[in-house]
Amino acid sequence: MSAIIGITMGDPAGVGPEITVRAVAEMDDAGRERTRIYGHRATLEAAARATGVSLDLDALVIDFEIEGGALPWGKLDARAGDAAYRFIAGAVTDALDDAIGCIVTAPINKEALNLAGHHYDGHTGMLAALTGQKSAFMLLASERLKVIHVSTHVSLKTAIDRATPARILDTIRAGNDHLKRIGYEKPRIAVAGINPHCGESGLFGTEDDQQIVPAVDMARAEGIDVTGPISADTVYHRAYNGAFDLVVAQYHDQGHIPIKLVAFDTAVNVSLGLPIDRTSVDHGTAFDIAGTGKANHTNMNAAIAYARRLAAGSK
Known part of the structure; x- marks a missing residue:
């Protein structure tokens, strides 16, 4: 596996370029040698000026053209959505060829992406399509709380329908396999319930009894240490305090709200179930502060650190 990580710049009008140049500027020489940026060089140069960092981009940037050149900060633009897609597609091609060991994604704007004709619900769905997978899983990882989602960017009604025993079982398996890979000998997994209590x-x-219980029973039969369903109003508190290594959330907000409460700046978005590795910041494009140099790159540093761990072949 390649030790090089590839950072995709994200939406050119958002804060992705700024947090990218800040994070890369803080690396030592060896770290920068093992880093590539998939983006638009002129935008990255503007981001460096906005943030006041000094960074030699010559050996770092895989440059993609953008119609009209560097775009205005903080403005929704289909050209930005198309560019963000092309950055990611280029990185995926290189990851599949083992030219890079892990992709780190800066934030994209879903509306801009769709305006450009790329109809995905976000990074996870796009990466699944680009790698030929039917679906993937979103895991949010922090030091004291890790959450994997049965579904993400769908309506609550659709999420409940998607929480089939087969999908829940696959989610449990994906989380269990990933935690083993990063060093958990026998992960302790909790499955959150769908309904109150x-x-x-x-x-x-009756969804908990009909959809979750069979999945948990099948996972236990495979030797996975899994408990559930557990009421969602208590399971995250228990996991945060050490009772479980991972919580399976049934839908987007059920998993995102607790982890953003306890690890807003440090949680890392990890895609599972793909033939490539990908980590990401867990925040949006922040158009309101793009180009001002105010964007905090703490989350990008965390995503890069997690990517280094995966690219190094952590098992």
């Missing part, structure tokens, strides 16, 4: 024996719905 896991349905209270049918009083608040």
Whole structure:
């Protein structure tokens, strides 16, 4: 596996270029030698000026053209959405060829992406399509809380329908395999319920009994240390305090809210179930501060550190 990581710049009008140049400027020489940036050089140069960093981009940037050149900061633009897509597609091609060991993605704007004709719900769905996979899994990882999602960018009604025993089982397996890869000998996994109090024996719905219980039983039969369903109003507190290594969330907000509460600046978005490795910041394009030099790159540093771990072949 290549030790090089590839950072995709994200939406050129957002804060992605700024957090990218800041993070790369802080690396030592050896770190920069093992880094490539997939983006638009002129935009990265503007980001360096905005943030006041000094960075030699010559050996770092894989340069992609943007119609009209560097675009205005903080403005929704289909050209930016198309460029963001092309950065990612280029990095995926290189990752599949083992030219890079892990992709680190800066934030994209989903509206700009779709305006450009790239109809994906975000990075995870796009990466699945680009690598020929039917689906992938989103894991949010922090030091004390890790969450993997059965579904993400769909309506709540659709999310409940998607929480089939087969999908929940696949999610449990993906989380278990990943934690083993990064050093957990026997991961302790909790599965959050769908309904309040896991349905209270049918009083608040039967989905927990009909959809989650069979998946948990099948996972246990495979030797996975998994418990559930557990009421979502308590399971994250228990995991944060050490009872579990991973929580399986049934839908987007059920997993995102708790981890953003406890690790807003340090949680890393990790894609599982793909033939390549990818980590990401866990925040958006922040158009309101793009180009001002105010963007915090702490989350980008965390995503890069996690990527280094994966690219090094952590098992």
